[in-house]
Amino acid sequence: xxxxxxxxxxxxxxxxxxxxxxxxxxxxxxxxxxxxxxxxxxxxxxxxxxxxxxxxxxxxxxxxxxxxxxxxxxxxxxxxxxxxxxxxxxxxxxxxxxxxxxxxxxxxxxx
Ligand code: FES
Numbered sequence: 001x002x003x004x005x006x007x008x009x010x011x012x013x014x015x016x017x018x019x020x021x022x023x024x025x026x027x028x029x030x031x032x033x034x035x036x037x038x039x040x041x042x043x044x045x046x047x048x049x050x051x052x053x054x055x056x057x058x059x060x061x062x063x064x065x066x067x068x069x070x071x072x073x074x075x076x077x078x079x080x081x082x083x084x085x086x087x088x089x090x091x092x093x094x095x096x097x098x099x100x101x102x103x104x105x106x107x108x109x110x111x
Contacts, residue, residue: 061094
């Protein structure tokens, strides 16, 4: 079973965490099951980009983003080469390291 190493984020996991997850599961679902409250405004159908994350290590082991994910990523805050939508990432056997962006596109949640 792959591990997800979460880098510290002040709201989502202040100390960072390591999650043991099921191969084939989506990254977004795995985070929610582990009570990491990642935003997922479109209910994980690749239509909002609020589940944007950076895959800092292990990203080469994942399937490439498809056109739908690529189109939504264009709307993500702080887009980088390592950006992915957590609802589109299916975990394989390789461990990955994930960093959460400082902001999301979900204006409804902004203070
Ligand atoms: S939850 Fe909307 S794009 Fe992932």
